[in-house]
């Protein structure tokens with residue numbers, strides 16, 4: 001079992017560090033800053049909800065739950081509904097997530113949601129309120145059999161290619177392509193050249209956007 005420890009990033013929000021991999025769960029420049037820029041502003045915020053139907057989000061690597069928490073906040077503030085599925089092979093222990101300072105940073109109004117999300121059992125599928133339903137999938141992505149192509153968004157938040165190169169290869173990305181509906185988007189902080197070439201080969205339209213502070217670019221890939 002790899003050792004995980006809590007650290008503070010430059011915007012004052014916490015993240016987890018795995019020393020053995022020399023890898024953090026989020027950018028050292030700011031965990032909340034990065035998640036807001038990549039997944040919320042350029043992900044959720046870029047999807048039209050004109051149909052009035054719930055938005056379906058699939059997260060690769062639920063981890064600390066930060067992206068789910070910020071997505072819930074967005075849904076509440078914008079009066080929309082999100083159906084969220086998160087896959088995670090190595091759930092974060094209570095001892096660690098209970099020490100993270102996301103509620104302190106985001107607001108005490110979200111404390112109940114944070115605990116509800118972490119307390120929901122793996123394999124569970126539950127509605128929190130009019131804005132959010134969560135499904136927690138405890139599985140290695142390797143073993144996921146993609147179901148219907150009905151997701152509007154994939155948050156692809158694996159560890160980077162240096163630490164986990166297999167997560168950025170064709171077989172994993174093809175699974176994400178299958179999960180998305182036509183015009184659905186895969187969003188990620190990663191902008192590696194080989195990864196973007198893999199996306200194009202699968203049939204995604206690949207768009208480079210400015211990254212969060214400390215990172216030149218991020219990637220949005222649209223299923224044509």
Ligand SMILES: C[S@@+](CC[C@H](N)C(=O)[O-])C[C@H]1O[C@@H](n2cnc3c(N)ncnc32)[C@H](O)[C@@H]1O
Pocket residue numbers: 024025026060061062063064065066067087088089090091139140141142157158159160
């Ligand atoms: C960069 S961290 C991001 C975590 C999360 N999005 C967050 O905001 O805390 C990557 C996550 O992917 C998970 N992960 C790594 N390999 C995986 C795999 N093969 N299948 C499912 N989850 C995996 C890790 O355990 C970790 O939680």
